[in-house]
Amino acid sequence: xxxxxxxxxxxxxxxxxxILSVISLFVWIWWPTETFxxxxxxAGWAMFVCFFIWLILTIGYIVWMERLEKKK
Amino acid sequence: xxxxxxxxxxxxxxxxxxxxxWFAKRAHSSEGDYWTAGGQINSFVGSFAFFAAxxxxxxxxxxxxxxxxxxxxxLLAYGFGAVAIPSFAMFLISGQIRRTGVKTLPEFFxxxxxxxxxxxxxxxxxxxxxFYMIPQLTAxxxxxxxxxxxxxxTAVIVLGLGFTFYAALGGxxxxxxxxxxxxxxxxxxxxxxxxxxxMDHGGVNSLIQDALAVDPQFGSITQPWMSYFGLFxxxxxFGVVSPSAVMRNFAARxxxxxxxxxxxxxxxxxTVFIFGFVIASAGASLGIAESxxxxxxxxxxxxxxxxxxxxxxMMLAGLLAAIMSSADAxxxxxxxxxxHDIYKEHINKNASDxxxxxxxxxVMVLASIVGxxxxxxxPQLIAVMVGWVSGAMLSAFGFPLVLGLWWKRTNTAGALAxxxxxxxxxxxxxxxxxxxxxxxxxxxPISAILTIVVSLMTAPPSEAVQLEVDRYHxxxxx
Numbered sequence: 001x002x003x004x005x006x007x008x009x010x011x012x013x014x015x016x017x018x019i020l021s022v023i024s025l026f027v028w029i030w031w032p033t034e035t036f037x038x039x040x041x042x043a044g045w046a047m048f049v050c051f052f053i054w055l056i057l058t059i060g061y062i063v064w065m066e067r068l069e070k071k072k
Numbered sequence: 073x074x075x076x077x078x079x080x081x082x083x084x085x086x087x088x089x090x091x092x093x094w095f096a097k098r099a100h101s102s103e104g105d106y107w108t109a110g111g112q113i114n115s116f117v118g119s120f121a122f123f124a125a126x127x128x129x130x131x132x133x134x135x136x137x138x139x140x141x142x143x144x145x146x147l148l149a150y151g152f153g154a155v156a157i158p159s160f161a162m163f164l165i166s167g168q169i170r171r172t173g174v175k176t177l178p179e180f181f182x183x184x185x186x187x188x189x190x191x192x193x194x195x196x197x198x199x200x201x202x203f204y205m206i207p208q209l210t211a212x213x214x215x216x217x218x219x220x221x222x223x224x225x226t227a228v229i230v231l232g233l234g235f236t237f238y239a240a241l242g243g244x245x246x247x248x249x250x251x252x253x254x255x256x257x258x259x260x261x262x263x264x265x266x267x268x269x270x271m272d273h274g275g276v277n278s279l280i281q282d283a284l285a286v287d288p289q290f291g292s293i294t295q296p297w298m299s300y301f302g303l304f305x306x307x308x309x310f311g312v313v314s315p316s317a318v319m320r321n322f323a324a325r326x327x328x329x330x331x332x333x334x335x336x337x338x339x340x341x342x343t344v345f346i347f348g349f350v351i352a353s354a355g356a357s358l359g360i361a362e363s364x365x366x367x368x369x370x371x372x373x374x375x376x377x378x379x380x381x382x383x384x385x386m387m388l389a390g391l392l393a394a395i396m397s398s399a400d401a402x403x404x405x406x407x408x409x410x411x412h413d414i415y416k417e418h419i420n421k422n423a424s425d426x427x428x429x430x431x432x433x434x435v436m437v438l439a440s441i442v443g444x445x446x447x448x449x450x451p452q453l454i455a456v457m458v459g460w461v462s463g464a465m466l467s468a469f470g471f472p473l474v475l476g477l478w479w480k481r482t483n484t485a486g487a488l489a490x491x492x493x494x495x496x497x498x499x500x501x502x503x504x505x506x507x508x509x510x511x512x513x514x515x516x517p518i519s520a521i522l523t524i525v526v527s528l529m530t531a532p533p534s535e536a537v538q539l540e541v542d543r544y545h546x547x548x549x550x
Contacts, residue, residue, distance in 0.1 A: 008478065008545050013163040020156065020163070024308075027152075028301055033293040038277065039284040040291030043300075044145035047152035048349070051342045058159040058338045062331050069328075 012064045016057055023053060077219045080385030081392065088393045089238065091253065115329050117252065119336020124255030126157055126311055126337070129394035130211035132258065132344060134454025137368035139352030140361050141453065143292050144283075147352050149300040150455060151345035153307030158337040161311030166334070168477040168544040170327060177313075177469060178413050184476045184537070185484040187418065192491055194413040196468045198439075200461055201402040201409070205443030207457040208399040209235075210450040214369050215392045218376075224366070225448050231396075232444040236436055239400035239407075254397055257390035259340055262347035265387065268378050269354040276350070283356035290356045295508060302510030303455075306462040312473065313465040354378065368454045399443075406439040407432035456509055460502065463512030467494035471520040475527075480541035486527025494519025 008014065027050060032042040135154075139147030174180040177197060182190035209232050216227030273279035283290045293300070355361070355370040358377060364370065375384050411432035416423050423431075451457065471494070472487035497518040501511035532538070 011167070011545070013167060016163040017160070020160065024152070024304070028297075028304075031297060036291060038291075039280055041145050041293050043293055044148045044291065047145070047148040047304075050152055051155045051345060054156045054159055055335075055338055055342055058162070058335050061159070061163060062335055065331060066328065 012061055012068070016061050020054070020057060023050065074219050074221070074381070074385075076381040077385035077388055080382065081219055081389040084386070084389035085393060085396075088253070088396075115332035115336055118329055118333030119340060120255045120259075121252050122158060122333045122337035123259075123340040124252055124394070124397075126314060127154070127255070127258075127341065127344070128208065128398040128458070129254070129258055129391050130207045130398065130454055131458045132262070132348060133211050133371045133391065134207060134368055134456075134458055135345070135348050136352045136355060136371040136374070138453050138455035139348065140287075140290075140355040140370045141367045143289055143294045144349065144352055144356075145291070145293050146295065146300065146303070146455075147345070147348060149303045150307060151341070151348070153304040154310070155338060155341040155345060156308050157311040157341065158334040160308050162331060162334040164474060165312055165477055166330065167327075170330075171544045171546075172477075177473065178409070180473065180476070181487070184541075185472070185487045189472070189484055189487045189491065191414060191418060192488060193469065194409045196465075196491065196495060198406050198409040200465050200468070201405045202439045202442055203446075203464070204402050204458075204461045205232075205399055205439060206446045206450060207454040207461075208395050208402065209443050209447035210366075210368065210454055210457070212392055212395045212399070213447060214366060215372060215388055215395075218369070218372050219388055219392075228444055228447050231392075232440045232447070235396055235399045236403060236440045238396060239403045239436060240433055254390055254394035255340075257386070258394055259344060261383075261387040261390055262344055262351065264383065265375060265379060266347040266350040269350050269374075272378060273354070273357070279350065279353045279357065283353040285357075286359040287356045287361075290353070296510075298507035298510040298513065302463065302507065302513050303459050305516070306459045306466060306509060306512060309466045309470055310462045313462070313469045366450070403436045403439055407436040410435045452508075459509035460511070463509060463515075464495070464498050467498040467512045467515035467519050470494075470516055471523045475520075475523050477541070477544055479527075480538040481527055481532055482523060483527045483530055483533045485530040486523045486525075489526035490519040490523030493522040 027043075027046045030043075030046065032046070035042040037045055135147050135150045138150065169180075172180060172183060174183055178190045178194045181193040209228050212231045212235075213224050213228035216222070216231050217224040220227065222230075270276065270279060273282055280291070351371065351374050354377075355374045358370075358373060360373060361367055361370055364373070372388065375387050379387060411428045415431055416428050420427075452460075468491050472482070472490045475482040475490075476487060494515050497515035498511055501514050
């Protein structure tokens with residue numbers, strides 16, 4: 001059983017969830033509402049940039065999973 | 073009445089219905105499930121199907137409306153969560169869901185926790201899908217009243233009944249297939265609209281400056297932090313707790329295609345929110361938000377202002393047809409939830425198919441009447457209503473589902489406590505004066521705590537169930 005439990009925390013999906021949570025947590029704690037770039041609050045831009053980070057994370061997960069499958 | 077738009081709308085809806093019926097026949101003749109028939113469905117088509125299954129067009133329309141009314145950061149917070157919908161669901165549940173072999177939420181709850189949890193889950197799916205009809209009907213009422221030149225209330229009633237008729241006629245197959253086409257129409261339509269807007273204003277910078285010149289608050293954070301955070305969490309979890317669409321995608325296709333389809337859907341979300349950003353900026357630059365009776369109308373105003381009549385007609389037709397598909401999928405979920413999952417399975421096991429179908433129809437009509445009554449005077453902006461539905465589903469299902477997949481100690485009593493406690497907490501929070509779309513920030517953790525504490529205080533699940541949960545995590549075939 002312990003082997004299975006350990007596997008759960010090494011699951012690529014869970015690692016991605018942790019990365020996603022840490023990045024979003026950073027945005028929510030930082031929350032720079034009073035700084036404006038091009039007339040739009042930096043908090044808004046930070047969320048916008050994350051659109052692309054989510055996409056990169058998803059690509060990373062797919063590459064990772066496909067490599068794992070190949071190894072198998 | 074907009075003649076050109078009306079003609080295009082009429083022709084488009086007829087074509088969509090015909091395609092729906094044609095696919096319905098084909099799907100029935102092969103007796104295969106839509107998704108399993110997808111041995112031939114590649115990742116490209118799968119991406120659109122995945123996207124269309126999760127993104128309701130009314131919510132895109134609502135996102136633009138909220139971006140103009142509450143400032144563009146509200147739209148960006150919406151996208152911050154929504155873009156991650158396919159990915160977050162894939163990271164957290166896809167592999168495990170594949171190994172459970174189930175295709176709907178109530179089905180999972182029955183397998184993992186037994187009948188009682190299934191009945192509660194089916195009831196909550198019915199309630200949340202009925203409420204989800206309200207933003208759909210609001211959006212379609214706005215489009216209908218504009219295009220057909222009739223008043224909003226009449227449009228809501230006529231279209232609401234039309235949706236019910238279509239759902240009864242076409243069934244789920246028709247909806248799933250036409251959803252695919254409408255997903256593509258929406259993305260392409262928003263792309264074309266965004267290009268026209270950018271050309272008209274001479275680039276992104278001047279567009280944003282035009283918007284700020286009319287509304288200096290356009291780029292500002294206008295709501296409490298909790299509202300943005302609440303919106304983000306509600307949408308981030310939407311793919312995990314939305315009743316069937318995502319699960320089906322993960323459950324039935326081969327793992328590689330399912331994953332790549334999720335990536336495609338994520339990409340489509342990114343593009344749609346970039347276009348939404350542009351459209352909301354154009355909406356703000358028009359300076360008409362205050363004068364509109366319903367501020368969700370802003371998307372339609374932008375379409376009409378920037379697009380030539382033919383393109384506007386196609387865009388509005390695509391929008392309305394997509395909303396119709398979403399609304400019909402919800403009506404069918406409500407009808408199946410009561411007639412099949414509750415009545416046939418638990419109340420009258422010997423009920424004939426005819427009786428079950430008839431009951432399903434009655435339920436469908438009742439659900440659309442409830443939706444129409446509320447949509448006549450919508451309680452909030454569409455984006456906020458969609459956020460409520462997602463927040464409510466997260467409070468009810470999120471933790472019993474995720475913990476059920478990841479923690480074998482979760483038991484029936486814990487799941488029931490989490491589901492009922494989370495829902496009750498959400499309703500109480502919704503009745504209290506609180507920051508917009510942040511009720512679930514309290515009710516979802518309550519659901520999590522109840523699920524964990526009650527599970528620990530009561531007997532663990534049987535050895536067989538625990539072994540089954542271990543099996544969800546045994547290999548990487550996901």
